[in-house]
Amino acid sequence: xxxxxxxxxxxxxxxHGHFVTIAGSLxxxxxxxxxxxxxxxxxxxxxxxxxxxxxxxxxINGVKTTLVCPxxxxxxxxxxxxxxLDALLSPLKPDDCVKTAMKGILNNQPIICIPRIMYFAVVLxxxxxxxxxxxxxxxxGIDKCMHPFxxxxxxxxxxxxxxxxxxxL
Numbered sequence: 001x002x003x004x005x006x007x008x009x010x011x012x013x014x015x016h017g018h019f020v021t022i023a024g025s026l027x028x029x030x031x032x033x034x035x036x037x038x039x040x041x042x043x044x045x046x047x048x049x050x051x052x053x054x055x056x057x058x059x060i061n062g063v064k065t066t067l068v069c070p071x072x073x074x075x076x077x078x079x080x081x082x083x084x085l086d087a088l089l090s091p092l093k094p095d096d097c098v099k100t101a102m103k104g105i106l107n108n109q110p111i112i113c114i115p116r117i118m119y120f121a122v123v124l125x126x127x128x129x130x131x132x133x134x135x136x137x138x139x140x141g142i143d144k145c146m147h148p149f150x151x152x153x154x155x156x157x158x159x160x161x162x163x164x165x166x167x168x169l
Contacts, residue, residue: 015062
């Protein structure tokens with residue numbers, strides 16, 4: 001927010017610039033066991049949307065905004081939805097993700113969902129009732145997709161704790 005406060009007024013005055021927000025898919029969809037992370041990504045997406053609306057309300061067309069929402073790209077090791085759906089939605093290669101994002105940013109695309117099937121998911125989320133969304137999460141395995149990542153992280157933390165506990169001062 002402090003970067004925006006520093007540059008946004010001058011960009012609006014000059015009617016020139018480009019704000020890019022990286023929110024990730026967890027800025028559009030929440031998953032179990034990651035409430036704090038999802039909340040920060042939702043906040044980034046909401047902040048971005050508010051800035052975009054402010055520019056439109058003030059009829060400032062020279063300042064562009066792009067919201068980038070890639071699916072998992074290696075940060076959450078072991079996390080994935082149902083393996084049977086890997087062909088449809090598998091973890092992304094970071095280099096491919098960057099290339100797609102840069103192409104969209106350079107073309108002033110307002111939102112970039114990677115892979116493209118995520119656009120369909122965004123529309124469905126806004127159309128489906130909550131109970132149906134929960135069923136879709138269960139069917140796709142989204143409700144438990146973070147469990148392998150969390151188990152691995154907890155095991156590492158436990159190992160580090162035990163190693164540091166045994167250090168003599």
